[in-house]
Amino acid sequence: MALYMKAAEILEKAESKQGALKTLVYDSKFSNIKQLFALVCETHKFSSILEEIIESTKLLKQTKLRMHLAKVLTYDLLMGRGVKCGGNWKTVMMKHRSRLQAALARKKVKQRVSKNEDLLPSSALRPAGELLPRYVRVNTLKTTVEDTVDYLKRDGFSYLGQASKLDDLTLKKRDFVRDMYLPELLVFSPKTDFHEHFLYKAGHIILQDKASCLPAYLLNPPPGSHVIDACAAPGNKTSHLAAIMKNKGRLFAFDLDAKRLATMSTLQLRAGVTIHQLAHQDFLKLNPDSSQFKDVEYILLDPSCSGSGMVCLQDDDSTADQEKNQMRLASLASFQLRCLNHGLKFPSLKRLVYSTCSVHRQENEDVVTAGLQQNPDFRLVPLLPQWPERGIHPLNQCLRASSTKTRTHGFFVALLEKHIADKKCKQEPAVHFSAPEELPHSMSKCQKRTADSETSETEDKPTSAAVKTGNTPSKKKRKKKKKRTAATVDK
Incomplete structure (x- = not known):
């Protein structure tokens, strides 16, 4: 019974984007990791098919089971080795076995297939060559990239230097490189496992997809600043922000799920984060004018989304579900826009990163466009001119990511900056990230005008030598004018 309960718990977390499936399994500390991992992986793979069978037989209504537990039990009953536990669950599942088997058979007949695997969409059967690399972010709160590379080399890995093109991320078993865009990211072959590695257990490395590292990296809050992570769990972006801030300043992290926050607290502790303030609270209910948030200048907003960019989560192509998905996308986009508009209300805000792990324009460019129209001060x-995939025209300033063009999960990132027309403003420079190795900043238009005016003022000023002698051009003219006036009076 413990196996099915734990598998259902992990499946639910994975499908609600609370973490990578493998990481969730290994972090569970379950006694038989391999058995748990196999059950969760297979159930996850057939998830949409199992859900359709469960709904068509009205299993939940008749058994009072929760969906994810029902999926795990149904998988083992129909496609696995049979329900292994005793007690009520086995009795319940055996009672409904014939109906569940009949539903599976009907689905096979409808799709004209004979094997369970043939029910899976082609997107779920990706060639091995398309597997994503294993990305590892070095946690600079506890170590350095150089020390981590040295440790891994002593551990038998072969370091090939910094990548310069996408093909460099196709790696053999023990090879690894440093990413071409994110300097604290190391890249390994797809099946490299770090869950039992010392560096992972000690919090020196974070297992995080490359695209997921972009929001904090691009927001780039300086040490000592006040930052909000609006929808924080599971917490990888929060720990990344803390590392960029060097654990100096204040980092407010909010999430509505109490269980996710509890897990997040453990992860932050392992990562050595000390500046975070976790709160089980709705970001939309925060008062931007509260004295607690008067100094917040940076916000990372990664709201709930469809998760359509996650390689393991695929949209259903059926016509009926497309209509259902469109309704869901419209609801999500409305929520995302409310979050964006709310984030832009904080009075001291300088920059806000908006990101999703969705591939849908409705959740990405459309939300940002509406947000800019309703907030003309931003x-x-x-961002990253060398990045190979841009936002859909005309939002080419934004970034997109995909398994084919960037070798990551599908992702979208936009950076919004407050723009003040006053040429004496002290707004921070815009972030262009023109070089992969560093984070140079270019001037905002406001600062450029200020700089230009200062240059012209400097050109108009007398030289230091003229000041010292007192013979500035203007003084000479005044003396001559006085002499001419005196002469006229004398006449």
């Missing part, structure tokens, strides 16, 4: 900042 503008988009161009």
Whole structure:
């Protein structure tokens, strides 16, 4: 019974984007990791098919089971080795076995297949060559990239230097490289496992997809700043922000799920984060004018989304479900826009990163466009000009990511910056990230005008030598004018 309960718990977390499936399994500390991992992986793979069978037989209504537990039990009953536990669950599942088997058979007949695997969409059967690399972010709160590379080399890995093109991320078993865009990211072959590695258990490395590292990296809050992570769990972006801030300043992290926050607290402790303030609270209910948030200048907003960019989560192509998905996308986009508009209300805000792990324009460019129209004081900042995939025109300043063009999960990132027309403003420079190795900043238009005016003022000023002698051009003219006036009076 413990196996099915734990598998259902992990399946639910994975499908609600609370973490990578493998990481969730290993972090569970379950006694038989391999058995748990196999059950969760297979159930996850057939998840949409199992859900359709469960709904068509009205299993939940008749058994009072929760969906994820029902999926795990149904998988083992129909496609696995049979329900292994005793007690009420086995009795219940055996009672409904014939109906569940009949539903599976009907689905096979409808799709004209004979094997369970043939029911899976082609997207779920990706060639091995398309597997994503294993990305590892070095946690600079506890170590350095150089020390981590040295440790891994002593541990038998072969370091090939910094990548310069996408093909460099196709790696053999023990090879690894440093990413071409994110300097604290190391890249390994797809099946490299770090869950039992010392560096992972000690919090020196974080297992995080490359695209997921972009929001904190691009927001780039300086040490000592006040930052909000609006929808924080599971917490990888929060720990990344803390590392960029060097554990100096204040980092407010909010999430509505109490269980996710509890898990997040453990992860932050392992990562050595000390500046975070976790709160089980709805970001939309925060008062931007509260004295607690008067100094917040940076916000990372990664709201709930469809998760359509996650390689393991695929949209159903059926016509009926497309209509259902469109309704869901419209609801999500409305929520995302409310979050964006709310984030832009904080009075001291300088920059806000908006990101999703969705591939749908409705959740990405459309939300950002509406947000900019409703908040004219903000503008988009161009990001990473070398990045191979851009936002859909005309939002080319934004970034997109995909398994084919960037070798990551599907992702979207936009950076919004407050724009003040006053040429004496002290707004921070916009972030262009023109070089992969460093984070240079270019001037905002406001600062450029200020700089230009200062240059012209400097050109108009007398030289230091003229000041010292007192013979500035203007003084000479005044003396001559006085002499001419005196002469006229004398006449």
